[in-house]
Amino acid sequence: MKLNEWLNNEVPNISKSLEEIHKDYFSIDKTIGFEGQETIYKILRNFRSALFPCLCDKVTHDDTRLNITIGNNLRISALNLKDLIEKVLLNDSNIPLGEITKHSEEVVMNLINKFPKLRRVLQTDIQAAYNGDPATTSTEEILLSYPSIQTMTIHRIAHELYKEGVPVIPRIMSEYAHQLTGIDIHPGASIGEYFFIDHGTGVVIGETCTIGKNVKIYQGVTLGAKSFPLDEHGNPIKGIKRHPNIEDNVVIYAGATILGGDTTIGQNSVIGGNIWLTQSVPDNSRVYQTQPLPNIKS
Template structure:
């Protein structure tokens, strides 16, 4: 390393070190740690094996007692998840609770969360059925479970949502952003989504934090259920700013529906590329007028060479 480059490195080190001391985001709270992202992802992988045994691991519940497989796996998940919840709670511990109190809080969260798992599994099976019923290209429910990114994103959401409702910091977001990175589907863990939910193709779907979705709803790729404006930033925290989608609604690709007061009534069909910022009455078909296509010819074949 020549002398000139050493000077460049030295200047960068000084400037960045000064920035570390002045920027609040770099000031990790003393004696505290953020949750381990890898550990949280492993929890999701193990829970996926429990929800859909035989699809994502080597277990075969027809050959062994399912109670043994589920019990052993959930015990392992509990150990990891409780530790990560404790870490998250300790980091956000503004009430100055003792470590024993935090551990007890994490235990209570885990007890409630694990009690909800059978119900989550039933919801996911309905989601898989919705995928099969709604996609003529699907050959079986097994294909939906094993291959479809939409169901994977919904699985992660349903796990993360319960932890969100219990005010667990960081972990729900880690989970949903993992699904987002894997699938291109961004479902905030705070959204409320009913049963028999299906996302076809999926890429580019965005579902905001305060979105409410009823039962038997189907979305296609590129759908955005978002807020009208986020210019007010944190002033909007906790405010209903995303739309409500009632039962039996189908929303086609590229449609955008915005606003906390916007309600899409039951049994509506929303055409692709629609842009909606006000409520739509039940049993309405919303279409988009096709742009006029202009054809000029004959075309010079040299243009395409």
């Protein structure tokens, strides 16, 4: 049988089988799909341009034109985001059907109303990077090139949607940041002002982690869970505190792993590289490895 004949005869049956298998697990008409995923990426780019107008494709020094550009980015992204929130709420929500549109609109308005505040908080993250990295020459360099700022811009937006109870979309946003930067922050994580991740690759921050102000962490740090308590069916119990608390003015060096919802790193502490911690440490602690170096012969 030639390819063209096979395509005409067999592909319709294969397509039907794939459709039926998918319907066993997902409602095709109620998921946002890969197209919705791409729309979320575009929304984030537009939001980023609105938060940082110097990132717009066509930078203008005319205040009126700049205001229009920012406004247009917000308007089109707000409408697209509202449509996506409606769809995910239809698929995963206890909100009455007749109230979903109104609720979606309120979520979007609440988010964008917070943008001036988010912009000011993001400026503290930029300043933390400038203060904490002697290699940088300007805040512009940080904004345009540092993965920490790109990640935190997305995280601070996703976190607001997470707090509003929006399903799916915040996690797609956080995984987009993960894809771009190698930094994996769950949208549920609560992070204070002046936060900086130096280098960034391989950082993991879990859903129930809380991080105070003026915290600096390096590449390869994991703020994770000790284990997952299981229910009577052997499935992980959701909605419980699993990840650590990091208080103000803490520095965590590369490769450190800090686990557990009952673990707190006290303020003004320094956690050395490659440390494994599953218990709390008090304020002003210094935690580091004391294992002696091996003898080295030249």
